[in-house]
Amino acid sequence: MxxxxxxxxxxxxxxxxxxxxxxxxxxxxxxxxxxxxxxxxxxxxxxxxxxxxxxxxxxxxxxxxxxxxxxxxxxxxxxxxxxxxxxxxxxxxxxxxxxxxxxxxxxxxxxxxxxxxxVPLVTMLGGKESDTAELYKVVTHGSVDAMAALAQRIVQDGFHRLQVKVGGNVRDDIERVTAVAASVPKDTVIFCDANAGWTHYQARQFADATRSIDYTFEQPCTTIEENMSVRRMLDKPMVLDESVTSLEDMLEIHRRGAADGLTLKISRLGGVGRTRLIRDVAVDLGFMITVEDTGGAEIDTAAMAHLSLSTPQERRLHAIAFHEWVTVRTASNKPPVTGSRMGVPDGPGLGIDVVxxxxxxxxxxxxx
CATH class of the missing domain: 3.30.390.10 (Enolase-like, N-terminal domain)
Structure with a gap:
């Protein structure tokens, strides 16, 4: 061939x-x-x-x-x-x-x-560990009231996991996250994602002021060293995303104890093959894993789903359904979403029938 x-x-x-x-x-x-x-x-x-x-x-x-x-x-x-x-x-x-x-x-x-x-792609990636993965929804950056209202709508739609965008003015973000946490049930899983928007000084201010809120801190700063500065005083789990651009980065994060979990983005790492390699080594090293990407519709979401569901369930954090974010269609089918969970399409390969x-x-x- x-x-x-x-x-x-x-x-x-x-x-x-x-x-x-x-x-x-x-x-x-x-x-x-x-x-x-x-x-x-x-x-x-x-x-x-x-x-x-x-x-x-x-x-x-x-x-x-x-x-x-x-x-x-x-x-x-x-x-x-x-x-x-x-x-x-x-x-x-x-x-x-x-x-x-x-x-x-x-x-x-x-x-x-x-x-x-x-065979389905999930079979080539190690085999299906479960039929579906839990999805999270994003609370995008905005006013305090708008973010709290959006969080409430997401929970009312049946979702239990929120990624709350922070990384702006620290005092304002403290108010935003406090309002979001107060607006949703206590068992809602919250990630506060700064997208590397803060200095370690700002991130430490935020972490100190929000100790009473239950959340996971995601990529507060740009460099591994800056994130380590925050990690040393943090009483919460930390996930790194933008810091993971290669196998070497992942191994450095592990060596330094800089995170509890990793978000692996397919395009940032260079494709399905390298994402699978880094995922498998990271799982063996004890990290919690989210596999996603920087964006896309049915094709890319299907790849994310196959990688997510071939990740051991006890090491998987959550997933995201990007094809539901966009107004256009690229295929006659899509990764199946039921409530707050996503599976993989039926059929060989990605299972997506592109038109x-x-x-x-x-x-x-x-x-x-």
């Missing part, structure tokens, strides 16, 4: 609930996705997707993803897409760094390989 054709599509995915707001005035109106199809010489097609959250969230941006895919894709023609480790090494040889560009190509190869084997007509015309195509 050899790769015969690669196509790439550019799909804007506006948010259902309007602009997505984080600290420091960072706002995005949509996921700006690159969707890739890889077709073998015997007619099997795999799909991949990645979507940076604006230009501000991580070291990735939409135009860079589109340009990079056009550079890498021609080098993959003629190679066996089932040779997943070799495909990864080849992409690193022909294009140094920029793992986010490689993510959709890697995902498409995993999807194709699983379809060729006629090319929904994607528009490819902006790039290469083949033999």
């Amino acid at each position: 050899q790769i015969a054709t690669i196509k790439a599509y550019h799909v804007a995915q506006p948010f259902v609930d309007g602009p997505y707001r984080m600290s420091k005035g960072r706002v995005a109106d949509a996921f700006d996705a690159v969707i890739v199809s890889i077709t073998s010489d015997d007619g099997i097609t795999g799909w991949g997707e990645m979507a940076p959250l604006g230009n501000f969230y991580s070291a990735a941006f939409p135009a860079g993803a589109r340009a990079g895919v056009m550079e890498i894709a021609p080098h993959l023609i003629g190679h066996d897409p089932r040779g997943l480790a070799g495909i990864g090494r080849l992409m690193d040889i022909v294009f140094k760094g920029h793992p986010y560009i490689k993510s959709a190509l890697d995902m498409a190869c995993w999807d194709l390989a699983a379809r060729a084997a006629d 090319p007509d929904l994607l528009g015309k490819p902006f790039f195509e290469v083949g033999r």
